[in-house]
Amino acid sequence: MAASCFVCGKAKAVGNQISHSHRVSKRFFKPNLQTVRALVEGQPRRVRVCTRCIRSGKVQKAI
Numbered sequence: 001m002a003a004s005c006f007v008c009g010k011a012k013a014v015g016n017q018i019s020h021s022h023r024v025s026k027r028f029f030k031p032n033l034q035t036v037r038a039l040v041e042g043q044p045r046r047v048r049v050c051t052r053c054i055r056s057g058k059v060q061k062a063i
Contacts, residue, residue: 005031006038006047007058037062 004011010031017027033048036059040047044062053059 002048003030003033004048005033005050005053007049007053010050010052 002011012031013029015027015029016024018024032051034051034054035046036049036054037044038047038049039045039060039062047059049059
C-alpha cells in the first residue's frame, strides 16, 4: 500500500536529521494517513487519506 494520500497525493518528504554536534543524516517526514471508508464515485471504498483532507471536508465518509 502506497504511503500517499488518495485525495491530495501528499507523500513522504526527505530532509536532514541534525544532531547536537551538527552531524547530518537523512530522515523522512511521513504524512499522517488514516484508513477511511469513503465514497469514491458513489461507492464506499477503503482509502488512505491524510488528516488534513479529512478535517477540511475533502472526503465524503461512507456510513
